[in-house]
Amino acid sequence: MSRALPHLTWFRAFEAASRHLSFTAAAGEIGLTQSAVSQHVRALETRLGVALFLRLPRGLALTDEGRKLQPQVGAALEMLATATRGYDGGGERGLLTISTSVSIAQWLIAPALGGYLAANPGLRLRILNSVWPDEFKASIADVEVRFGSEVQVGDGATRLLPDSLVAVAAPGVAGEWARQPLIAAVGTSGGWPAWAAAAGIADPLAPTTLVDSHGMALELAVRGAGVALTSSLLAAGPLADGRVRMVHQARLTANEGYFLAVNPTEPRARALGDWISGLAAAGRG
Numbered sequence: 076m077s078r079a080l081p082h083l084t085w086f087r088a089f090e091a092a093s094r095h096l097s098f099t100a101a102a103g104e105i106g107l108t109q110s111a112v113s114q115h116v117r118a119l120e121t122r123l124g125v126a127l128f129l130r131l132p133r134g135l136a137l138t139d140e141g142r143k144l145q146p147q148v149g150a151a152l153e154m155l156a157t158a159t160r161g162y163d164g165g166g167e168r169g170l171l172t173i174s175t176s177v178s179i180a181q182w183l184i185a186p187a188l189g190g191y192l193a194a195n196p197g198l199r200l201r202i203l204n205s206v207w208p209d210e211f212k213a214s215i216a217d218v219e220v221r222f223g224s225e226v227q228v229g230d231g232a233t234r235l236l237p238d239s240l241v242a243v244a245a246p247g248v249a250g251e252w253a254r255q256p257l258i259a260a261v262g263t264s265g266g267w268p269a270w271a272a273a274a275g276i277a278d279p280l281a282p283t284t285l286v287d288s289h290g291m292a293l294e295l296a297v298r299g300a301g302v303a304l305t306s307s308l309l310a311a312g313p314l315a316d317g318r319v320r321m322v323h324q325a326r327l328t329a330n331e332g333y334f335l336a337v338n339p340t341e342p343r344a345r346a347l348g349d350w351i352s353g354l355a356a357a358g359r360g
Contacts, residue, residue, distance in 0.1 A: 081118075081119055081122045081123070082115075082118070084115055085115045085116070085118050085119035085122070086119065086148050086151070086152065087105060087115075087152065088101060088105070088107070088111075088112045088115035088116050088119070089115070089116050089119055089127060089141075089144070089145075089148060090145070090148045090149055090152055091104050091105050091112070092112060092116055092128070092135065093127075093128075093137060093141060093145040093148075093149075096134050096135045096136065096137070097134050097135060098112045098113045098116070098135070102223070102227060103223075103226070103227045106221055106222060106223060106227070106228075107222075107223070107262060108223060108224070108227070108262040108263060108264070108331060110261070110262045110263075110264070111261060111262025111287070114261060114262065116128065123140075123144075125138070125140040126138050126140065126141075127140055127141035127144065128141055169199055170199045170200070170201050171198065171199065171200050171201070171217050171218070171341070171343050171344060171347065172200075172201045172202075172203060172216045172217050172218070173200065173201070173202045173203065173216070173217070173218045173219075173220075173347070174203045174216035174218070174219045174220070175202065175203070175204070175218075175219065175220035176204065176220065176222055176288065176290065176333075177204045177288065177290055178222075178288050178289055178290025178291075178293075178306075178309055179220045179290075179309075179333060180202055180204060181290055181294075182290055182293060182309040182310075182312060182313075183308065183309065183312075183351070183354055183355065183358075184202070184351065184354070186312055187354055191347075191350055195346075198343070203216065216338075217337070217338045217341050217343070217344035217347070218335070218336070218337050218338070218344050218347050218348050218351070219232075219335070219336040219337075220235070220333050220334070220335055220336075220351070221333070221334045221336065222331065222332070222333055222334075223331050223334070224264075224330055224331050225334075227331075228334040228336075231336050232334035232335060232336040233334060233335050233336075233352075234332050234333070234334050234335075235308060235332065235333045235334065235335055235351070235352065235355040236308070236355060236356070237307040237308055237311070237355075237358070238306065238307065238308055238328075238329045238332035238333065239306075239307045239326035239327055239328055239329055240265055240270055240304050240305065240306065240307070240326065240327040240328075240329050241304070241305065241306075241307045241310055241321055241325075241326055241327075242270065242302055242303070242304050242321065242322050242323055242325070243293070243296050243302065243303055243305060243310050243313070243314065243319040243320065243321055243322065244296055244299075244301065244302040244303070244319060244320060244322050245296060245297060245298070245299040245318065245319055245320075246317065246318075246319070246320055247299055248299055248301070248302070252302050252322040252323075253276075253278070253280065253302075255301045255302045256283045256284050256300060256301030256302070257280060257281065257282045257283050257284070257301060257302055257304070258282060258283075258284045258285075258286065258292045258295050258296060258300065258301045258302065258303040258304065258305075259282035259284070259285055259286075259292065259303075259304050260285075260286055260287065260288055260289045260291070260292050260304075260305065261285050261286070261287060262287070263289075263329070263330070263331050264330045264331065265327050265328075265329055265330055265331075266282070266304065267280040267281060267282055267304055268280060268281070269327055270304055270325060270327040273325050273326070273327045274323050274325030275325075276323075282304075283301070284300070284301060289305045289306040289309055290305075290309055292304065292305045293305045293306075293309050293310055293313065293319070296319050297313055297318050297319055302322055303319075304327075306329065306332070306333070307326065307358075308332075308333060308355055308358065311357075311358025312358060315358070333355075335348055335351060335352060
């Protein structure tokens with residue numbers, strides 16, 4: 076059996092960082108946090124068994140192994156982009172494209188989309204799960220929901236609220252909540268220690284389960300796998316219908332959040348953006 080390939084996201088993080096020679100600049104391009112890009116590159120280095128970058132006080136430098144790998148990865152990613160460019164499912168005329176994370180698609184858009192489509196007969200939508208926003212430029216995506224800090228998400232984007240971090244668990248999770256598995260999303264600058272300080276909890280809290288998105292953290296909490304520190308924007312629906320409960324009333328102001336950007340020249344995009352903003356606002360607590 077052939078050995079499984081490293082994750083594509085690791086290659087994307089490496090390729091962007093190799094061009095910018097900066098994890099921060101790479102994060103801004105591909106829509107992740109600097110910490111997440113650094114972790115993806117570190118995972119690729121561990122998998123390959125070589126150092127790809129020299130970490131310098133003012134940026135990065137490619138090692139010999141990194142210089143050898145960079146053009147091959149760049150060519151492979153371009154080949155994948157070319158190969159998939161023609162598969163848009165029946166042509167783009169009249170098609171409205173939403174570019175968003177799986178988390179927003181699953182927890183904010185999907186529960187209410189049926190009603191929106193019923194109210195807008197004939198509307199054709201394409202929903203792209205865009206972990207990498209550079210794949211979906213403004214000319215392709217009519218509506219984007221980007222995750223990151225205000226600096227990372229770029230100009231022309233409005234923050235969706237609420238955007239605090241809350242600790243939630245399924246109602247059936249028994250016992251003292253602090254002794255349950257603690258779930259956290261990597262790549263965000265706020266975490267369990269900061270939330271504990273905001274809650275006035277002296278005991279140190281450290282996550283035992285790490286995932287790559289707030290949406291996955293929330294999914295694990297709904298399934299009873301522990302207590303998740305996640306976005307209040309995503310958790311509003313499950314909190315309202317009782318699938319999860321807040322284990323403490325503390326809310327930590329998030330440094331990163333979800334930002335909405337809309338093609339201003341497309342009236343249907345503006346209407347869809349207003350609808351998404353309304354969904355977020357309806358869940359504020």
